[in-house]
Amino acid sequence: MNNTQSVEPLFKSIELGNLKLSNRIVMAPMTRQFSPDGVPGANVAAYYRRRAENGVGLIVTEGTVINHPDASNQANVPFFYSEAALNGWANVVSEVHAAGGKIIPQIWHMGAKGQVNDYSEAEMADIVQAFAQAAAEAKRLGFDGIELHGAHGYLIDQFFWEKTNQRTDRYGGSMLARTRFAVEIIEACRQAVGPEFPIVLRLSQWKSTEYTAKLAETPELLEQFLAQLVDAGVDIFHCSTRRFWEPEFEGSELNFAGWTKKLTGKPTITVGSVGLDGDFTSLFTEGKGANQVGVDELIQKIEREEFDLVAIGRALLADPEWAAKIRDGRTDELVPFTAEALKTLH
Template sequence: MSTTAPASRAAEILSRPVSLNGLTVPNRIAMAPMTRQFSPGGVPGEDVAEYYARRAAAGVGLIVTEGTYVGHDSAGESDRVPRFHGTEQLAGWTKVADAVHAAGGTIVPQLWHIGMVRKAGKPPYADAPAVGPSGIRLDGTEGTGKAMTQADLDEVIAAFAEAAATAERIGFDGVELHGAHGYLLDQFLWAGTNRRTDAYGGDPVARTKFAAEIVAAVRDSVSADFPVLFRYSQWKSDNYDARLAETPEELEAILTPLAAAGVDAFHASTRRYWLPEFDGSDLNLAGWTKKLTGKPTITVGSVGLDGDFIKAFMGESSQVASLDNLLDRLERDEFDLVAVGRALLQDPEWAAKVLDGRLEELGSYDPKALSTLS
């Protein structure tokens, strides 16, 4: 472990650039995607552009936007979540990308389809059904959704590919595919929601087929050096103990087809980054992902804070925690980037303070103090 003073050590380690395919990210700090519902009509406005640009100007190297719905009617259930299709929506996103670049940052949109999480009658397309691998919700009930046909699968694959091509065309630096937290791609990956008996269901490799086909279609729709990121998790939005893989071997079976299909970097979502993923090793999920695939990885989960974000949703505050453990792992190359969520939400200057060695200026996270997400 380094004996360098904590402030200068953090600045030194986190300020190193990193390459994701053809993109050079100026430092190791990423902004985690956080749903905000501040885009009426699915259109990201000037306030959204300012929100992201403010954090880029303060030193965030890579911004991953909040989830944005791909062009499939069943993709979402809110008319205030941004969409990545439509003339007005894409004009808004173009301004977001331009603003972040003008502030010195890089940015990728997180492309999203919620699948069976969708509730009947919700906007933006009230008549659209919830769809998923088997028509089963995260709690195991069948609900009002339907199992996807081959035509449905093809439509969603095409929607992701079109969104990725659009992202490159309007000036984004890459894309992230949302395959985590129990949403559509994750519903195929997880045995709890994937009961299919065709080529898209069964063992872990078969359950990966749909996500791998999306990755391959996205890869084919963009330039060879355009980064494709894939976010995944073990846990689901209402089942924090759920696991895609109980062993490293099972995880390797899931990740290998995705890497082969064209994923350039994995964003491994955990609630607490410091927890080991499997018995017998201190590696976290991002660490195991890098070891098994050889791809760059992003870690996330209560970075700089002492409590996970689930408790924050319940109104609990979190105190500032030491970054020493995080920096030790970065020095060992366990992972390549660090995604920061709540800390950046409350303090847009978080990255600047860390990179400038001003750790004493970091504050605790108090959800009650957030009057606006600016």
């Protein structure tokens, strides 16, 4: 079997409600800080278009900031409000669609520096509406859906996690109570975009400060947790892990995306060091980066329908032609994920 045949499952089209994709490859959201004053320019549009031209089925943008004063503490992260920023995003959408791709914005609030106890219910209501407004703007601009960032210790996830949510009101306490804020955001976004517009929710058990953390220690608890989010209106779950090949619970080979699909029946996206031969954080901790590798194990999991889509992060950041090279069997041409490669991001 040649390489083109072996990767065929990765390049099968799929329909997930109104989201019709040419293949299973997703560009994972990656913060780049290339948008001065929060405005994505022509260079940002060209960056996303290159990935669409080279075979990425669905692009999830870098995290974009909702209209709330504390939503970001980083410079040059793109806004998802203001006329200038939204006009910039309209151009991004136009360029990606012209290249035959699909694109959704990841909308986020980076969250509190510690615990979420200091947010008043009035401020939380403002944040909910800011998310809903961003969702409405995404639909108006012609995006193909939205992704809400509920992972990695950002605001929504801070409400999910017991260590950062010590509230004693209706937004804290039990695991299900800690989903209430997310449920309100999802419901408000659903109301803003209508019943057919795709809503993706990115989740992670791990936190940037604690890689072994789990929101739900067992499949039974995970099922209860996810059920609230499904009922609120999530269409697709984007299940973030550090290494996609690692099982989520003992006694099963299913990863986080596999368990989430099994428990909810909803489509899932897997992510985590896809296409890399090691943990990408070694680039930053040891300066060595990671080599690009094949995707045999990934293909096997797709064929078993453990999950539906595959998000590629650092491998695609280093090499905009990653998808096309994998499709065409040009794996010897893949660009390694190294500090040198990142100096010439394009």
